[in-house]
Amino acid sequence: MAGKKLLLINPRAKRRLGFVIDKDSRYPPLGLAIIAALTPDDWEVVLKDENFEDFEYEDADIVGITSFTSTITRAYEIALEYKKMMSP
Numbered sequence: 001m002a003g004k005k006l007l008l009i010n011p012r013a014k015r016r017l018g019f020v021i022d023k024d025s026r027y028p029p030l031g032l033a034i035i036a037a038l039t040p041d042d043w044e045v046v047l048k049d050e051n052f053e054d055f056e057y058e059d060a061d062i063v064g065i066t067s068f069t070s071t072i073t074r075a076y077e078i079a080l081e082y083k084k085m086m087s088p
Helices: 031-038 069-086
Strands: 004-010 043-049 062-065
Touching (some): 004 031, 004 069, 031 043, 062 069
Parallel strands (some): 004 043, 004 062
């Protein structure tokens, strides 16, 4: 049996891309990296950060999405896409 896949997503804010607007927001959130590090070795872990690459749906056994207030709308959009694709 193949290992399971964990997909961790950091959505982008619609008004700006990257972490360059102010010096306090230049660093990505570490929550997803911590989850990735704590995930058992038999899981494939994929980190997607929309600040650096466009998100495209991909199958996964578990999807984790982090968010700031400024990115919550995009996080909901991604979650809805997964809900639609995974519903019977």
